Amino acid sequence: MYPFHWVPAAGQRHASLDAHPDGALAYPSGTGVRTLCGSQLTADNSKLAWLWETCAECNAEARRISAELPTSRGLRG
Numbered sequence: 336m337y338p339f340h341w342v343p344a345a346g347q348r349h350a351s352l353d354a355h356p357d358g359a360l361a362y363p364s365g366t367g368v369r370t371l372c373g374s375q376l377t378a379d380n381s382k383l384a385w386l387w388e389t390c391a392e393c394n395a396e397a398r399r400i401s402a403e404l405p406t407s408r409g410l411r412g
């Protein structure tokens with residue numbers, strides 16, 4: 336698992352390191368999230384929102400984080 340999650344918000348698909356609430360698979364609409372591009376946004380979990388374009392800054396940051404992860408799972412911490 337990657338430590339970040341994708342979250343549609345404010346017209347783009349962003350990524351966030353915030354944990355999903357209560358084991359949810361996504362941030363419910365209306366959830367406040369801190370995105371990798373440094374914004375505090377409100378999640379929009381509607382079907383249409385997932386078709387929005389990916390935020391370039393979040394995409395770059397997500398790739399950077401992924402590259403730093405160990406190749407095997409479960410060895411963090």
Ligand SMILES: [Zn+2]
Pocket residue numbers: 348349350370371372373390391392393394
């Ligand atoms: Zn972003």
